[in-house]
Amino acid sequence: MHALGTHLLVELRNCNSKLLNDLKKVEEILVAAAKEAHATVIESRFHKFSPFGISGVVVIAESHLTIHTWPEYGYAAVDIFTCGEVLKPETAANYLIDKFQSKSPSIVEVKRGMLSRENRLPHKPLKNATPEDDRSKELQMVS
Amino acid sequence: MHALGTHLLVELRNCNSKLLNDLKKVEEILVAAAKEAHATVIESRFHKFSPFGISGVVVIAESHLTIHTWPEYGYAAVDIFTCGEVLKPETAANYLIDKFQSKSPSIVEVKRGMLSRENRLPHKPLKNATPEDDRSKELQMVS
Numbered sequence: 001m002h003a004l005g006t007h008l009l010v011e012l013r014n015c016n017s018k019l020l021n022d023l024k025k026v027e028e029i030l031v032a033a034a035k036e037a038h039a040t041v042i043e044s045r046f047h048k049f050s051p052f053g054i055s056g057v058v059v060i061a062e063s064h065l066t067i068h069t070w071p072e073y074g075y076a077a078v079d080i081f082t083c084g085e086v087l088k089p090e091t092a093a094n095y096l097i098d099k100f101q102s103k104s105p106s107i108v109e110v111k112r113g114m115l116s117r118e119n120r121l122p123h124k125p126l127k128n129a130t131p132e133d134d135r136s137k138e139l140q141m142v143s
Numbered sequence: 144m145h146a147l148g149t150h151l152l153v154e155l156r157n158c159n160s161k162l163l164n165d166l167k168k169v170e171e172i173l174v175a176a177a178k179e180a181h182a183t184v185i186e187s188r189f190h191k192f193s194p195f196g197i198s199g200v201v202v203i204a205e206s207h208l209t210i211h212t213w214p215e216y217g218y219a220a221v222d223i224f225t226c227g228e229v230l231k232p233e234t235a236a237n238y239l240i241d242k243f244q245s246k247s248p249s250i251v252e253v254k255r256g257m258l259s260r261e262n263r264l265p266h267k268p269l270k271n272a273t274p275e276d277d278r279s280k281e282l283q284m285v286s
Binding site: 004005007009011042043045047049055057059061063064066068070073075077079081083108110112113115 | 147148150152154185186188190192198200202204206207209211213216218220222224226251253255256258
């Protein structure tokens, strides 16, 4: 079975709460995490809410990273969604665990877009795929 | 156990491929799905890639919706992440299944930010919580 996307659901518990409520820092860390995984950052959008909490997304050519923080609980929910074989989403996850100083993190990996053999495109022999065949390498943003 | 967020992982298989490659339509449908679930839309960001595929995010006060489409496979990966008890993310999921004409969709619900009793904030007795206590109702975007 081949999957089109790899999706990490990252639970960051017992983090540095002060960091989780710092809009500039949270954005810096998430963008840096994307770059650590060798993602191509297209744009990032971050918002702070009152009284607590930050929501943000980093749009990458290979999909996205999102974060929602609950500083009052020392918790952040992170998603790292990538396509292609080149990126290493777990590198981004470990970077975030380290930077937010999460003392009890967990990561669940979900394969998205599982294709059965008959659904594969005949002109893309996945068995012999090289990194150059990856969607992420083929993609060019057009709008 | 109480969860801070509800996260639906929606696999839209066997969709209308033409729709999945139409930037304007995909954005319209995703924003409409957010509104169907009574979410407060803050902004939406959508990008089209060459030769195929669209990535998009709808930032809502209550978290986010994202989509990545593979028109060549008739497939889209959707995530609907909400907090609070007021929103009905499954309404958004069903709307998307309908609009993208997915013939074999699936939905997995993941509870995010599960809190053990000792981690709950003492000034927020969840047992007696009313919708007004929800984070989503408390939140006001400040930046």
